[in-house]
Amino acid sequence: MTKTLIPGLGWTLYGDGRTIRPGDVVAPDERLSWGRTTGIGMQHVVAMFGATFLVPLITGFPPATTLLFSGLGTILFLIITAGRVPSYLGSSFAFLAPVGASMGQYGMSGALGGIVMTGAGLFLVGLLVHLAGTRWIQVLMPPVVTGAIVALIGLNLAPAAWDNVNVEPVTATVTIVSMLLAGVLFRGLLGRLSILVGVVVGYLVAWLRGEVDFSGVGEASWFGLPDFTAPTFHIGVIGLFLPVVLVLVAENVGHVKSVALMTHRDLDPVTGRALMADGVATMFAGSGGGSGTTTYAENIGVMASSRVYSTAAYWVAGLFAIALGLLPKVGALIATVPAGVLGGAGTVLYGMIGILGVRIWVQNRVDFANPINLAVAGVPLIIAVANFTMVFGDIVFEGIALGSFAALAIHHGMSLIARLRGTDPGAQREAEGAEEQALN
Numbered sequence: 001m002t003k004t005l006i007p008g009l010g011w012t013l014y015g016d017g018r019t020i021r022p023g024d025v026v027a028p029d030e031r032l033s034w035g036r037t038t039g040i041g042m043q044h045v046v047a048m049f050g051a052t053f054l055v056p057l058i059t060g061f062p063p064a065t066t067l068l069f070s071g072l073g074t075i076l077f078l079i080i081t082a083g084r085v086p087s088y089l090g091s092s093f094a095f096l097a098p099v100g101a102s103m104g105q106y107g108m109s110g111a112l113g114g115i116v117m118t119g120a121g122l123f124l125v126g127l128l129v130h131l132a133g134t135r136w137i138q139v140l141m142p143p144v145v146t147g148a149i150v151a152l153i154g155l156n157l158a159p160a161a162w163d164n165v166n167v168e169p170v171t172a173t174v175t176i177v178s179m180l181l182a183g184v185l186f187r188g189l190l191g192r193l194s195i196l197v198g199v200v201v202g203y204l205v206a207w208l209r210g211e212v213d214f215s216g217v218g219e220a221s222w223f224g225l226p227d228f229t230a231p232t233f234h235i236g237v238i239g240l241f242l243p244v245v246l247v248l249v250a251e252n253v254g255h256v257k258s259v260a261l262m263t264h265r266d267l268d269p270v271t272g273r274a275l276m277a278d279g280v281a282t283m284f285a286g287s288g289g290g291s292g293t294t295t296y297a298e299n300i301g302v303m304a305s306s307r308v309y310s311t312a313a314y315w316v317a318g319l320f321a322i323a324l325g326l327l328p329k330v331g332a333l334i335a336t337v338p339a340g341v342l343g344g345a346g347t348v349l350y351g352m353i354g355i356l357g358v359r360i361w362v363q364n365r366v367d368f369a370n371p372i373n374l375a376v377a378g379v380p381l382i383i384a385v386a387n388f389t390m391v392f393g394d395i396v397f398e399g400i401a402l403g404s405f406a407a408l409a410i411h412h413g414m415s416l417i418a419r420l421r422g423t424d425p426g427a428q429r430e431a432e433g434a435e436e437q438a439l440n
Contacts, residue, residue, distance in 0.1 A: 041316025055091030064226035064331025069290030071321030073281030080277035092294035112231035115286030123279030130272025143364035151357025152384035168340025175202030175344025220332035243404035
């Protein structure tokens with residue numbers, strides 16, 4: 001990599017800059033020709049766009065502000081990780097429930113304060129990982145706990161999806177069906193953009209049905225800064241946002257491991273930097289009115305299909321997102337997406353978030369014959385779906401927070417008691433297996 005004043009800025013040209021050798025990949029510190037790099041960077045913008053702008057629409061945040069901070073956050077991430085981890089930082093769906101709950105009590109500024117606090121918490125976790133490694137995260141949050149926390153966030157949002165679907169059920173149904181069909185009708189990039197395709201189709205139907213109001217687009221200027229809002233801080237939102245830190249840790253660690261696997265590089269030493277970088281980007285976004293950020297799985301698909309992991313493409317994507325954020329008409333157009341489309345998209349997305357938790361269980365072969373795992377998975381989901389709520393002074397703990405705490409407490413509490421009593425089902429099966437091997 002070429003030495004530059006800004007970490008991660010400077011790349012070695014891969015081969016002739018045009019052709020990728022069979023079985024090879026373009027590494028993070030390499031790039032293709034700038035024309036091809038720009039094209040791939042634009043693909044990353046398209047891949048992140050649908051999910052990133054849905055979050056501010058659902059929460060009521062300004063879309064242009066979120067786009068601006070997602071681009072700035074991506075650039076910060078690339079600099080802090082010294083260009084070693086290719087990633088786009090888009091809006092995190094983990095913030096939807098706590099933002100919605102806090103806005104009802106403290107308004108948008110209070111929700112932004114919660115986002116800033118979440119970013120600070122993630123930064124501190126990243127600092128600890130940088131100093132002590134990731135082993136303690138695996139001990140604190142084994143797959144059964146991580147899967148439960150991810151799943152309960154998606155399921156907790158189900159009522160919010162229904163509220164929007166109920167406003168415009170026809171448009172919502174068309175949006176849902178379009179998203180589902182796009183995933184199986186199309187191949188390549190278009191197939192991976194099923195969310196965006198569904199939103200576009202649903203939007204067209206809503207427009208034909210007279211459900212779209214374009215008045216704000218005409219009033220918006222072509223160039224200018226988006227709307228900024230300063231955060232305010234309230235102790236009452238801590239319980240709402242604290243579980244999000246756990247989800248962001250899992251998402252970022254998973255992203256780094258996925259990129260390391262695909263690029264055949266050891267990225268464990270930079271995991272702490274990745275967590276700190278997302279924490280800084282989230283704090284930065286919350287300080288001005290943007291949505292909290294996370295590393296985006298959508299963009300991993302673009303890298304896997306193109307075999308280009310160059311961080312140069314992400315610089316292009318980040319700069320382009322910043323440019324979109326400085327076009328008020330774009331933000332105003334995004335803001336015209338009606339409730340029916342949001343409800344349809346939410347139905348699919350929230351369901352997918354829930355199943356992502358299940359996928360974590362499946363991929364890690366979680367043993368549900370073990371009553372401890374069964375309790376860790378089951379009890380928190382009911383707490384989240386029913387949205388159990390507890391109030392301690394000014395702090396409110398709702399379904400996501402209580403479910404997350406329950407997953408951790410049940411796992412570690414039951415495991416400790418089982419070990420002390422000698423009733424740990426996992427240990428018993430290991431002993432039985434060892435005895436069987438000895439007999440054979």
